[in-house]
Amino acid sequence: MFKKIFFLLAIATLASCGSSKSKVATTKKAAYKPKREVATRKSHTGKTVSTTKSGSGRTTEVIESTSKTIVYSDVVNGYVLQYKDIAKGNMKQYGIPASIILAQGILESGAGSGTLSKTANNHFGIKCHNGWTGESVRHDDDAEQECFRKYNDPAESYKDHAEFLTGRSRYASLFKLEKGDYQGWARGLKAAGYATDPKYPDKLISYIERYNLHQYDAEVLGVEFTPIQKSQPVAVNTNTTRPSNTEGFYEVTKGDTLYSISKKFNTTVDDLKRLNNLADNAISIGQYIKVK
Numbered sequence: 001m002f003k004k005i006f007f008l009l010a011i012a013t014l015a016s017c018g019s020s021k022s023k024v025a026t027t028k029k030a031a032y033k034p035k036r037e038v039a040t041r042k043s044h045t046g047k048t049v050s051t052t053k054s055g056s057g058r059t060t061e062v063i064e065s066t067s068k069t070i071v072y073s074d075v076v077n078g079y080v081l082q083y084k085d086i087a088k089g090n091m092k093q094y095g096i097p098a099s100i101i102l103a104q105g106i107l108e109s110g111a112g113s114g115t116l117s118k119t120a121n122n123h124f125g126i127k128c129h130n131g132w133t134g135e136s137v138r139h140d141d142d143a144e145q146e147c148f149r150k151y152n153d154p155a156e157s158y159k160d161h162a163e164f165l166t167g168r169s170r171y172a173s174l175f176k177l178e179k180g181d182y183q184g185w186a187r188g189l190k191a192a193g194y195a196t197d198p199k200y201p202d203k204l205i206s207y208i209e210r211y212n213l214h215q216y217d218a219e220v221l222g223v224e225f226t227p228i229q230k231s232q233p234v235a236v237n238t239n240t241t242r243p244s245n246t247e248g249f250y251e252v253t254k255g256d257t258l259y260s261i262s263k264k265f266n267t268t269v270d271d272l273k274r275l276n277n278l279a280d281n282a283i284s285i286g287q288y289i290k291v292k
Helices: 002-019 075-096 096-110 114-120 154-166 169-176 182-191 202-211 217-219 258-264 269-275
Strands: 047-055 059-064 068-072 137-139 146-149 249-251 289-290
Touching: 068 075, 075 096, 075 154, 075 217, 096 154, 096 202, 096 217, 114 137, 114 146, 114 269, 154 169, 169 182, 182 202, 202 258, 258 269, 269 289
Parallel strands: none
Antiparallel strands: 047 059, 059 068, 137 146, 249 289
């Protein structure tokens, strides 16, 4: 009997101890997922150009190719030296002026520093189009995530650019131009629909003349290269007489071009030619250009 009473007391004691323990409630907290922000940008192949002096004194180019790219002018010169032989070879084989090839390469690839040229070795902004069976990348351009061709090497891009132009009938009229007619080619590319930018020809011509790219045309053609003499007046209206009222006029100095003047006064080459009754882009040192 005593053992039975002891056993019941022990059970009661254990039960009371168990009920005194505090209960711990656990909840599973959902993992935090930050909102994904996607930044999109639309650019237009072939847009450029402004030049500024950096703090180091080096001139920079702001090139809007398939991606906005800021490079120093010495980077552009380095690009030309790297690819001039390929451009000359393509001129000999396909008949495209080396100056045009290089100018397009600079413009479309950001002198080799643009996103598309770095990720896909695509130096001419050539999209996939129908029939392309090679590798490709997606890149925002006229529309989001457009298909662009990808190459194993920049030389392949240069070759494909030449075959792209020679293999399409809409560019056939360009090959009827005189060899080395870079101005005709620049305008013809725009007219044939290579680029949508209305200033595309002026930009190509500007690069060719500022970096003397037409010297490589002369080398291929075996003719003497003659740098553009800005001091030689060729235009219809080459007024070097100082106006009685110089307000609204700009005096041309060494190194000026209509393009550089248009950028300085936030206008266009066509507007300057219209204001000054100019038949072409030729201007001379000391000439007074009406800018307003």
